[in-house]
């Protein structure tokens with residue numbers, strides 16, 4: 101196993117070139133509204149974004165470019181107060197039937213009740229890999245750093261640089277991994293009161309509208325993707341220190357300790373332990389190390 105994985109990685113590394121590449125452009129330059137632009141706005145020097153949900157519609161934004169691997173970073177300050185029924189999503193997705201997707205979704209709650217951070221990953225059109233967490237802070241009081249770190253060997257979801265989830269590449273063992281197609285970055289704020297808060301029991305209180313989620317400092321230190329033919333031009337960014345060992349980087353021992361702390365204290369749902377839902381037929385990655 102180790103051998104075939106190493107061989108796979110070696111072949112893969114050969115197929116891509118390592119050049120510096122960092123899309124350091126701000127939100128205004130690198131993204132556009134795909135929904136609800138009439139009541140949302142890009143502010144400041146183009147580095148700040150305000151997504152709005154009211155009774156007329158939600159809103160959303162997406163990156164102009166697609167990426168294949170990278171560190172996708174955003175500071176987000178979630179809807180404050182009574183955010184029950186609202187969902188703020190921040191995710192990567194490709195298009196088409198066998199799409200890949202890596203999700204952060206923030207499920208709002210009644211005033212004073214905790215948000216739920218919902219994560220998922222789709223590979224070749226297949227999801228059903230949800231994990232949910234509580235946070236160790238109030239995510240509506242200030243901006244916090246939500247980063248998706250996606251490289252050929254693993255996907256890591258970070259909150260303020262603390263890893264909360266890892267999905268590793270086990271392609272060599274027949275488990276799909278998102279490494280064949282580029283993904284764009286999306287974010288949106290919408291009405292999900294049919295399921296989001298306490299399973300849909302708590303509805304949106306429209307007297308509290310408009311609901312606003314604030315964003316700033318979008319950074320994609322990422323490999324630009326121009327379609328399958330140009331995979332060889334896909335560049336891994338340097339010299340950012342989190343990626344100096346670009347392909348093989350794994351969590352350090354300290355980060356693994358942080359991940360364990362989050363899982364022990366803040367994880368509230370894990371598809372890998374939901375035997376009832378899957379009738380005991382658990383996804384194959386559930387029996388592999390995920391850190």
Ligand SMILES: *[C@@H]1O[C@H](CO)[C@@H](O)[C@H](O)[C@H]1NC(C)=O
Nearest residue numbers: 173245247258260261262342
């Ligand atoms: C956000 O978190 C990522 C991952 O830990 C880190 O590389 C990046 O520097 C952070 N950005 C900010 C603005 O703190």
Ligand SMILES: *[C@@H]1O[C@H](CO)[C@@H](O)[C@H](O)[C@H]1NC(C)=O
Nearest residue numbers: 207209213214216296297298
């Ligand atoms: C909302 O708060 C309730 C009560 O604390 C909690 O059970 C629930 O998990 C929270 N989150 C969501 C999204 O319902």
